[in-house]
Amino acid sequence: MLEVKGLCKTFPAPKTKKGAPIKEKDPREQGKLFHAVQDLNFESVAGEILGLLGMNGAGKTTTLRMLATAIKPSSGTALLDGVDITQNPIEVRKRIGFLSGSTGLYGRLTASEMVAYYGKLNGINGDVLDNRMNELFAMLEMESFRDKRCDALSTGMKQKVSIARTLIHDPQVIFFDEPTSGLDVLSSRTIVNFIKTCREKGKTVIFSTHFMSEVRRLCDRVVLIHQGKVYFTGTVEEMKTQSGEEDLEEAFLKLVGGEDHA
């Protein structure tokens, strides 16, 4: 269960370098401040996959980082299973899992050392940790490479290690930040299947992407973010109805205000 209430994030405006290509000024830049995310409101319930849909630079990663307590909101807050992310970040972290497309592994640790490390950091030790690891390694079919160093693993194996790492403390809410970016079809499918499993187990899944195909296949509901603001919240069907477009890409563009933004 996740309730986002008026979440805002402001950064110092990026300094423009001399000689840099002239870009159209982002409307979010005001003087010395850059309002990356403004007044986000949405919610997500257990057993549902919520898609955070938006173009590059829309504010998806910033939003997820705030929700996961990596960075602090400038104002507003969110409740995660009733725990306030600004008041009690440590408690929030115990309840969340976070997996992004750029997540890496410690190359010189073995798969099991890697997962055990995150288990311990999450306060799981001893037999509980061992059992949990055995369970996960069996589920993800990782036994054959559990004692191999992460550097020596294939992309698919690495994905599985990342998944096991995300799940080791059995989080209730799981964030995926463009989890399939840069992955081939097979590795993407591992991730997509994993996201579905999370839903089946009754987890709250928040999933950011700019791939319409993933939205169509996975998302129960969609939050459409553009230039730091929410433009639409609802199911995929509602998205089509409201925009009057059958094609999701067309619907997306129409909802954020037409072609000129693309």
Next chain:
Amino acid sequence: MHSILTIYLKEMKEVLRDRKTLIFMIILPTLIMPVLFQVMFSFMEKQEKKAQAEKIPIALVRGELTPELVELFKNQDGFELVDGFTDESEFKAAIKEDKIKLGLAIPAETAEILEYGSQLEVSVYYNNASLTSKVIPRTQVVFDQYNEQLRKARFTALGVGGASKQNGIMEPSIIKKIGIADDRERWGEGFGGLLPYLLIIFCFVGALYPAIDIGAGEKERGTLETLLLTPVPRSYLVLGKFLVIFTTSMTAALLTVTSMGVWIAIKAETMLKFALGEVLSAMSFVDYALMALTLVPLAMVIACVMLSISIYAKNFKEAQSYAAPLQFVFIIPAFLAFLPGVELTWGWAMMPVTNTSLAIKELVKGTIDYRMLAVIFGSTLVFAMAALGFCVKWFHREDVLFRD
């Protein structure tokens, strides 16, 4: 608190599995001092042996006029008389061809000069382009002996008897030097400046790769975000990582001193021949332990600084480019202690890095002022704590951690 240990153990495991770190942390520091000493001592030994074995070929013309002088040259070690020269005009070619190193031309009128008792001038031909020539000083030794003989004879002829009276005329007064510095202090001055310099370099070298690996490396591999999202307070993360860098830094420095100590113990006998060996053997275990302890707060400062720049950098490359100029911040003040005239005074005791360097130098010399040592240790420790505090603050800043 348990998670500090978890982080420490995990990072150490990773560090120890990295070949590059192992080389800089263990192999290099272990080998550097023995290799350095071995080269130094074997060079000194070689020079000494060479000097003993070498015989300088010399030639005299009209040597029959000064049989006493010829006799002295024959008796003196290190000279070899070459016969067959009849005129000094032959010397130049012979010296160029390296047949002889030295040619002495006894004047033709020697008999008259000696008879009359005036000054005898012997021309000595040698290659004065050779910078390391020991020929002239050695020849001088022989002539000193010859002069002694002549002088005695002449004094006696003049009616001045007895060595004491003769000396009194030659040198009516002389100075007698009584140095109060012992060997350890004298030799410690030079070597004692070099040791802290090396120690501080190795503190830095030992910290470098682990620091880059566990700071910027986390960003480059994309593991930092995940780590920050574990329910571990940031200060624990900093402490765990700090302790790893501190460990590798101290390990590198201590291995440098330990391998030096072990080498000295093994080679004690050969080294005692030389004054430097005596200095090193004179240092007790307490001296070595104090040296290590003096280094602790400085290694802490280095670890904090390295961790701060490493976590700020986006990747390995950037971290390395920050670290490169940074090493001079530590190495230059460390080097100051090596310069002649820089002594441990209260003024220098206030200068970070240099004070640690000077304190170690004084420990080598055996002349440390323990009050000053305590002040240096204490002030650097305060400095280290401030640096650690800064590091924790630094780890809370979003513009440091997320610079993409």
